[in-house]
Every structure is written in C-alpha cells, then in structure tokens.
Amino acid sequence: MISKDKLKNLSVNEIIEEYPYTEGFFEDQKLAVDDQDKSLKEIFSELTREEMEDVVFDLDQFADSLASHIRNMQEFLGENDSIVGTLSILAGNDKDGNKEGYDKLDIKSGEIISIVGPTGSGKSRLLADIEWTAQGDTPTERQILINDEVPDKKWRFTGGKKLVAQLSQNMNFVMDLSVMEFLNLHAESRLIDNQEEVVERIFNEANQLAGEQFGRGTQITSLSGGQSRALMIADTAILSSSPIILIDEIENAGINREKALELLVGEEKIVLMATHDPILALMGDKRIIINNGGIKDIIETTVEEKELMQELKVLDKVMTDLRDDLRYGNNLSRISDELAEIKTA
Numbered sequence: 001m002i003s004k005d006k007l008k009n010l011s012v013n014e015i016i017e018e019y020p021y022t023e024g025f026f027e028d029q030k031l032a033v034d035d036q037d038k039s040l041k042e043i044f045s046e047l048t049r050e051e052m053e054d055v056v057f058d059l060d061q062f063a064d065s066l067a068s069h070i071r072n073m074q075e076f077l078g079e080n081d082s083i084v085g086t087l088s089i090l091a092g093n094d095k096d097g098n099k100e101g102y103d104k105l106d107i108k109s110g111e112i113i114s115i116v117g118p119t120g121s122g123k124s125r126l127l128a129d130i131e132w133t134a135q136g137d138t139p140t141e142r143q144i145l146i147n148d149e150v151p152d153k154k155w156r157f158t159g160g161k162k163l164v165a166q167l168s169q170n171m172n173f174v175m176d177l178s179v180m181e182f183l184n185l186h187a188e189s190r191l192i193d194n195q196e197e198v199v200e201r202i203f204n205e206a207n208q209l210a211g212e213q214f215g216r217g218t219q220i221t222s223l224s225g226g227q228s229r230a231l232m233i234a235d236t237a238i239l240s241s242s243p244i245i246l247i248d249e250i251e252n253a254g255i256n257r258e259k260a261l262e263l264l265v266g267e268e269k270i271v272l273m274a275t276h277d278p279i280l281a282l283m284g285d286k287r288i289i290i291n292n293g294g295i296k297d298i299i300e301t302t303v304e305e306k307e308l309m310q311e312l313k314v315l316d317k318v319m320t321d322l323r324d325d326l327r328y329g330n331n332l333s334r335i336s337d338e339l340a341e342i343k344t345a
Contacts, residue, residue: 007063012036012043015066021073025066084163084243085109085147087270089130092142094294095122100142101296105288107270109243112261114281115274117290123274126290127246130272131164140293165242167232173220179203179231180216186239198238205263206234209255230255237263247273258283258313279316282309314342 007015013036016023038046044059087107091100107113115123125140133144133151144151151163177185183199192198207213209230214223223231233255236245245264261283264271273280281287282305289297318338325332 005063007066008041008059009039011039015040019070019073022066022070025069029062084270086145087130087244088145088148089126089295090143090145091295092129092134092136092138092140094140094292096292098294100294102298105286105295105298107272107286109268109270110265111270111286112265112284113270113272114284114287115272115290116276116281116287121290122293123290124248125293126288126295127166127248127272127274130244131166131246133163162242164244164246165236165240166246166248167229167236168248173223173228176219176221178217178219179214179223182220182231183235183239186235190239190241192239202231202234202238205238206231209233209260209263211255226255230260233260234263237266237269243268244270245272247271249275279309279312282306282312318342 010018012026016026016036040063041059044062085108089105089107091103093099115126117123122140125138126142128134129138129140129142130144132138133146134140134142135150136143146163173182175182180199180203183202184195187195187199203216206227207230210227212224212227214227214231220228220231236242257277257280261271261273261280273284275281282301284301286301287299288295289299318335321338322332322335324330325335
C-alpha cells in the first residue's frame with residue numbers, strides 16, 4: 001500500500017511514471033511546479049507565500065489526498081488485488097473434528113501447490129475455503145491469511161475485483177461473441193494501454209495450450225471444452241488481476257497441462273490445483289495430502305521425484321500420441337516404435 005511518506009520523497013515525474021492516472025490530479029490541484037524532477041517535499045519547501053495561498057493543502061494534507069486518489073484508482077483498476085506475496089492456510093479440523101496434521105502453510109507468489117487425495121476426501125472444500133478466505137466460519141474451521149493479515153472483507157462479500165480466480169472443470173460461455181470480441185471486451189474493462197498487443201498474446205497462448213486450434217472469429221459458445229479451458233487459462237494468466245488461481249482437475253481439459261502451469265506461474269500467480277494426475281502432482285513445489293476432510297500431510301517435491309516426473313512425461317507423450325493417432329485415423333506403427341525405444345532405454 002502506498003504511504004504518504006513515500007510520496008513526499010518522490011518527484012512528480014516518478015509519481016506520474018508509476019501511477020499515470022495522477023497526472024490529472026496534479027493539474028486539478030494547480031500546484032506550482034517549475035521542475036517535475038523535484039520531490040514533493042522540495043516543491044512545498046520552495047513555495048512562496050503567494051503560491052502557498054493558491055494551494056488548498058499543506059504537504060501532509062496534499063500527500064494524504066494523493067495517496068487516497070491512488071488507492072481509489074488502484075481499487076477501480078484492480079491493481080490492489082494483485083499485491084499478494086503470501087497466502088497462508090491455518091489448520092482446522094477434519095470431518096471427525098480432529099486437528100489437521102500441520103499448523104500453518106505459507107504459499108509464496110509464483111508457487112504451484114498440488115492437492116491430492118481420494119474422491120470425496122475434501123479437495124474441493126479446501127479450494128472453497130481459500131476462495132472465500134475462510135475465517136474459522138466453514139465446516140473445516142480453517143483460517144486464510146493474506147500477507148499474514150486477515151483479508152479485507154471486500155474479497156469475500158463483493159462481486160467486483162476478485163482475490164481468487166477459479167477454473168472449474170466445465171467452462172460455459174453465455175454471451176455469443178467471437179474469441180477476439182470477448183478478449184477485447186475484457187481488455188477494455190481493464191483499461192490497459194497496449195490492448196491490441198495483450199489480446200493478441202492471449203489468443204496465441206491459448207492456441208498453444210489447446211489440443212485443437214481455433215480462429216479469431218470463432219464464436220466462444222462453439223468452442224470445445226478443451227478450447228474454452230485453454231482460452232480462460234491464457235486470459236486469467238495474462239489479463240486477470242486475481243493473484244490466486246484455483247484449478248480443479250486440469251487433466252480433464254484436453255490441453256497442454258505443463259505449458260498451462262508455466263504460463264500461470266510465469267505471471268507470478270499463486271496456483272493451487274486439485275488433481276489425480278501423478279505428473280501434475282509432481283509438478284507442484286509441494287503437495288497437500290487430503291483425507292477425511294482434513295489436511296493430513298504437506299510434502300515438498302524432492303529432486304528424485306522431479307526425475308521420476310520426467311520419466312512419466314515420456315510415457316504420457318506416448319499416450320498423447322496414441323490418442324491423436326486414433327482420433328485422426330493414423331497408422332499406429334510409430335507408437336510401437338516409441339514403446340520399443342522406451343523398453344531399450
């Protein structure tokens with residue numbers, strides 16, 4: 001959060017460069033500035049008596065008003081929502097009321113956490129606790145902290161800027177727009193300057209994730225499940241202001257799973273994914289083990305496990321090639337060759 005003391009020591013040029021929407025603020029205040037490379041403190045100290053009479057605020061009041069303007073604009077643009085360094089999950093209870101097997105889990109920006117456990121074990125409940133920033137008021141009695149503080153209630157009870165973006169198994173669009181119309185509409189709502197460049201990047205990234213390519217003019221309502229998921233992952237990674245991404249069983253999406261995670265983490269998001277896929281589970285920096293509604297263990301992925309993951313990827317590629325060859329009616333001889341290479345490796 002911007003402080004008035006920091007603002008006092010910044011030059012006007014530095015403030016406008018970091019917060020472009022403050023240019024209008026300075027114009028409205030009619031502050032006499034002969035050199036925009038001077039700090040606010042220097043400018044106010046050099047004002048003449050006549051100039052001081054034209055200024056509505058003194059230095060403290062001016063810095064307070066400017067900081068308030070910046071916070072309001074950050075709130076409007078969703079910039080505050082991206083300032084998450086740490087997500088913390090404090091232990092609650094399992095379905096039997098027993099305390100979970102840890103005290104506090106800290107997850108840093110840019111980390112991937114996989115959530116594994118049997119069907120019905122409570123993976124979705126954990127995702128829901130995070131989405132609603134639980135404060136001991138859910139069945140698990142877990143508490144969620146953001147940057148070691150109780151989160152602002154706006155993240156729980158408003159439908160505007162969201163702390164969390166959730167990618168569910170089923171993506172259904174209700175507006176009949178083309179892919180580019182949809183992306184441009186979202187980009188316009190974010191008030192970004194380089195809209196054309198950002199929209200083009202999202203489109204290209206989405207097509208790299210999707211198993212089957214789609215065009216700029218394709219109606220979003222006609223996208224397949226995998227294409228829809230690919231589009232929303234790219235859109236969420238690049239354009240969404242939500243710093244925390246929750247993913248439920250990405251393995252069922254028919255997309256390039258590894259690239260999807262690389263894209264999300266590359267944008268400095270915190271990613272938590274519930275999965276039954278061993279490769280995805282090992283892609284995480286840590287994996288949360290869920291059983292009977294509670295977190296039973298938190299395991300850091302070892303070097304040996306990462307090496308195992310590489311071997312599993314080779315097998316997974318064979319299965320992917322097999323599915324593609326069957327889908328397009330190709331001869332399966334290359335699959336036999338790939339299996340033979342694995343056996344002799």
